[in-house]
Amino acid sequence: MRKGCHKMILTYNSTYFDGTRTYGGYSDIIVVKEHFVICWPDNLPLDVGSPLRNFGLDKPGMYISVVGLGVLGHVAMKLAKAFGAKVTVISTSPAKKKEAIEHLGPDSFLVSSDQAQLQHDGKLTLLGSPKALELPVMPMLAGRKIVAGSGIGGIKETQEMIEFCAKHNITADVEVIPMKYVNTAMDCLAKADVRYQFVINIGNMLKAA
Numbered sequence: 077m078r079k080g081c082h083k084m085i086l087t088y089n090s091t092y093f094d095g096t097r098t099y100g101g102y103s104d105i106i107v108v109k110e111h112f113v114i115c116w117p118d119n120l121p122l123d124v125g126s127p128l129r130n131f132g133l134d135k136p137g138m139y140i141s142v143v144g145l146g147v148l149g150h151v152a153m154k155l156a157k158a159f160g161a162k163v164t165v166i167s168t169s170p171a172k173k174k175e176a177i178e179h180l181g182p183d184s185f186l187v188s189s190d191q192a193q194l195q196h197d198g199k200l201t202l203l204g205s206p207k208a209l210e211l212p213v214m215p216m217l218a219g220r221k222i223v224a225g226s227g228i229g230g231i232k233e234t235q236e237m238i239e240f241c242a243k244h245n246i247t248a249d250v251e252v253i254p255m256k257y258v259n260t261a262m263d264c265l266a267k268a269d270v271r272y273q274f275v276i277n278i279g280n281m282l283k284a285a
Contacts, residue, residue, distance in 0.1 A: 102258070102276070114235055117242035124247035127151065127273050128238060141166050143188065145176055146268075151248050153180045155237070158244045201226055250275045 085091070090098045116122070128151060140156045141164045142149045149165070156163045157180075165182040167173070173185045199222040211223065229237070241247070252275050253261055261274045 102255075102278075112231060114231070114238055117239060120238070120242040121247070123252050123275050123277070124250055125238070125241065126275060127248040127250060128241050128246075138162075140164070141186075142182070143167075145172060145180070150180065151246070153182060154246050155241070157181060158240070158246055197221070199224060248273060252277050 085093075085098065087098055088100050092098065116125070138156070138159070138161045140152075140161045142152045142156065143166045145153070145165065145167065153163060153165065153176075163182045164184045164186055165172075165176045165180070166186045166188050167176070168188050170187050176182055176185055197220050202223070202225045209223075215221070216223070250273050251270060254277055258276065261270070264270050265274070
């Protein structure tokens with residue numbers, strides 16, 4: 077998808093220019109414009125590499141905060157460390173500190189319920205799709221704090237990120253499931269009962285076809 081696209085057609089429950097509907101991404105065959113195709117490295121397995129297309133496009137020398145250790149967070153953590161950035165994990169749960177330190181190795185860990193963590197001239201960047209926010213206005217005014225948003229990287233940046241992951245052996249932690257498990261997986265997602273991300277294995281289906 078192009079950044080800042082004003083004629084965007086979503087994958088799910090959207091409308092094509094001819095009036096037909098989109099019904100999701102579980103397709104055997106798709107047709108796309110060449111400009112939006114990523115060249116996939118041979119040494120990056122599809123199951124643990126495909127989730128990477130959604131993830132952060134960080135640069136060396138940054139101080140990076142990763143909010144949450146879910147689907148996006150755990151890979152953002154790996155990417156940031158590989159780039160040599162100073163990484164802080166931010167979580168609502170102090171109980172996740174032990175897992176974060178031992179499994180992913182951030183430089184620091186903060187609990188987001190502590191409002192004092194966002195200091196003067198601090199910037200809070202929203203990357204996911206959270207529920208509506210209610211923000212305390214006076215502390216933002218007094219501290220010159222900024223709330224911003226960022227969606228996706230462009231094709232060029234995504235290609236560079238995929239090649240970087242292949243070179244440095246950075247992969248996503250996933251649960252690979254067969255197509256027949258999709259409905260159960262959706263129920264698990266609704267309950268947040270998943271270890272990072274589900275990946276659907278359609279290889280056997282394509283061979284059978």
